[in-house]
Amino acid sequence: MNMTQDSCCEKMYVVKKNDPLYPEKLRVYSRMPDPVYVLGELPDPSLPSVSIIGSRNCSAYGKKEALRFGRILAQNGVQVISGMARGIDSWAHIGALEGGGKTFAILGSGVDVCYPVSHEKLYNRILSCGGGIISEFCPGTPALPHHFPLRNRIISALCDVLLVVEARKRSGSLITVSYALEQGKTIFAVPGKNEDALSEGCNRLLSDGALFAWGPEAILQELGIIAKHTETAEAGSGNTKTSETGIAINRIGKQEQARTGNIKAGNSGTEYAENGSVETECAETESAETESAETGSTETESGKPGTEKHLPESLRQTPHACMIYSLLGQTEKSIDQILAETGLSMQQTAPALVRLCLEGYAEEVPGKRYIRRNFLM
Numbered sequence: 086m087n088m089t090q091d092s093c094c095e096k097m098y099v100v101k102k103n104d105p106l107y108p109e110k111l112r113v114y115s116r117m118p119d120p121v122y123v124l125g126e127l128p129d130p131s132l133p134s135v136s137i138i139g140s141r142n143c144s145a146y147g148k149k150e151a152l153r154f155g156r157i158l159a160q161n162g163v164q165v166i167s168g169m170a171r172g173i174d175s176w177a178h179i180g181a182l183e184g185g186g187k188t189f190a191i192l193g194s195g196v197d198v199c200y201p202v203s204h205e206k207l208y209n210r211i212l213s214c215g216g217g218i219i220s221e222f223c224p225g226t227p228a229l230p231h232h233f234p235l236r237n238r239i240i241s242a243l244c245d246v247l248l249v250v251e252a253r254k255r256s257g258s259l260i261t262v263s264y265a266l267e268q269g270k271t272i273f274a275v276p277g278k279n280e281d282a283l284s285e286g287c288n289r290l291l292s293d294g295a296l297f298a299w300g301p302e303a304i305l306q307e308l309g310i311i312a313k314h315t316e317t318a319e320a321g322s323g324n325t326k327t328s329e330t331g332i333a334i335n336r337i338g339k340q341e342q343a344r345t346g347n348i349k350a351g352n353s354g355t356e357y358a359e360n361g362s363v364e365t366e367c368a369e370t371e372s373a374e375t376e377s378a379e380t381g382s383t384e385t386e387s388g389k390p391g392t393e394k395h396l397p398e399s400l401r402q403t404p405h406a407c408m409i410y411s412l413l414g415q416t417e418k419s420i421d422q423i424l425a426e427t428g429l430s431m432q433q434t435a436p437a438l439v440r441l442c443l444e445g446y447a448e449e450v451p452g453k454r455y456i457r458r459n460f461l462m
Contacts (some may be wrong), residue, residue: 091102092247097124097196110134110243114268116443117242118221124196125217126245128189134164136244136265138258139173139251144283147251148176150275152316154248155180155188155295160410164189166243169204169218171210173250173258178207182214184314191239192220193232231420231435232262238443239264246304248273249295252286259286260436271307273298275450379413396443406437410457413447415452 100106102119109130111117130133135158139147146215155165155177165181170188181188187234190211193448194200196218199208221239222232234257241264243245252258265272270386277284291297298304305312354374400440407425418426423434438455448458 096123099123100127102106103315106241111239114236114238114242116445118239120221121226121239121298122196122220122222123217124219125212126187126189126215127219128164128166129187132162132164133154133246133310134166134244135175135246135248135304136166136240136261137168137248137250137310138240138261139177140253140256140258140283141170141172141174142283143172143251144281146277147173147275147283151250152180152183153177154250154275154298154301154304156184157314158304159186159188161301161310161312162186163305163308163310166191166240168192168233168240169200169207169272170233171201171204175204178211178251181216182210187214187216189217189219189243191236191243192218192222192228193236194220195222195224195226196220197224198227223292230431231438233257234436234439237261238264240446243272244270246271246273246307248275248298248304249290250275250299251277251288252290253282254285254289256286262290271296273304273307301398361420371448405433406440409434409437410441412447413441413455413457417450417452417456419452421456423455 099120099122101115102112104120106127108127109170110128111121135154137151137154139151143151151173159165159181163186165177165186165188167177167188167190167390169175169178174190178188178190188211190208199205205416208218219239220226222245226232237257237260241261243267245266247261247270249258262272272290272295274287274290275284275298276291277287280289287295296303296307302312324428328449371377405427409423412423412426420431420434420438423429423438424431427434438447442449442455446458447455450456
C-alpha cells in the first residue's frame with residue numbers, strides 16, 4: 086500500500102450498500118459501487134454539494150476560477166467534490182480548503198494510494214480538515230486509465246450541482262457531464278473566450294443549455310442559499326455583476342432547463358462522450374493531459390447475429406461500443422487483448438467499455454478481464 090505517513094492515523098472503513106452510512110445519493114442510482122472505501126468522512130447528506138471538474142492542463146484563468154468557486158462555495162457552507170487530479174480538480178479542492186470548508190476527493194485508485202503522488206500534501210490536508218477520500222477500488226489498487234471514467238459517475242452522483250470550469254472539446258470532463266445528465270443533475274459551465282481551445286467544451290455546453298456560471302453566486306442561488314460571502318467584482322476588471330443581474334441570468338437558465346432538461350435533449354446521455362477519443366488520466370506516465378486528434382470510426386459487425394442489434398440506441402451511438410461488444414464473447418478478454426484485437430487506443434476503449442459495463446451488457450470478471458454479460462446468465 087502507498088498510504089502517506091500523515092494519513093496512517095486515519096482509519097479506513099468500508100461502507101456497503103445496505104449500511105445506513107452508504108450515501109443516499111449513490112443508492113438511488115443503479116450500478117453504483119458496493120462497497121465504497123473511505124478515509125476520513127463521507128459528505129454530509131444534510132448539506133449541499135457541488136462537484137467541480139475541468140481540464141488538467143488548465144490555464145491561469147481556469148486556476149483562478151476553480152479557486153474562486155471552491156473558496157466562496159465553501160465559505161457559504163457548500164461541500165466541494167472533485168477528483169484530486171491535476172489542474173481544475175486540485176485547485177477546486179484547494180479553494181474549498183482556503184474557504185474553511187470540507188472537500189471530498191473521489192479517486193481512480195485505492196484510498197490509500199495518493200495519485201498523483203505530487204498531491205500528497207493536498208491529500209493529507211483534505212483529511213486533516215474534515216473531508217474525505219473515497220473510492221470504489223480496493224486498498225492498494227493503482228491508478229489505471231480505465232478507472233477514471235468509472236469514478237466520474239460517483240463524482241456526478243454525489244453532487245447537487247455539477248460545475249465545469251474549463252474543458253476542451255473532447256475533454257474527459259464531458260464523460261462526467263454525461264453521467265450527470267442521466268442522473269438529472271443541474272449543469273453549470275464557466276464561459277471562456279471563443280478562440281480558447283480550453284474553453285471550447287464549456288462554451289458548447291452553454292450553447293446547449295447549461296446554466297451560465299458567471300460567479301459562485303449563480304450556483305448559490307440555484308441551491309437556494311443566501312450568500313454571506315461573495316465576490317461580485319472580478320479582480321482588476323472593475324466590472325461588477327449585481328444580484329439583480331444574477332437572478333435574471335439564473336431565471337433564463339431555469340426556463341431553458343425546464344424546456345430542455347438543462348442540456349438540450351438531442352445532446353443528452355452519451356453524446357458528450359462521443360466524437361472519438363477523450364482526455365484520460367494515465368497512471369503509468371502521469372501525463373498532464375492525453376488527447377487524440379482522431380475522430381474515430383464507428384465501424385461495427387452489425388451484420389452478424391448477436392452484436393449491435395441487442396444494444397439500445399444510446400449504446401449503438403457510442404463510438405466503438407458495438408465493436409467491443411461484438412468482440413466480447415464466451416472467452417474472457419483482458420484490456421490488452423481488446424486493444425490488440427480492435428486496434429483501438431485506450432482512450433477510445435475505456436469510455437465504451439465503461440458504458441457497456443454500466444448498462445449491463447458487459448461485466449468485469451476476476452483478473453481484470455471482461456466478458457459479454459449474456460454469457461453469464
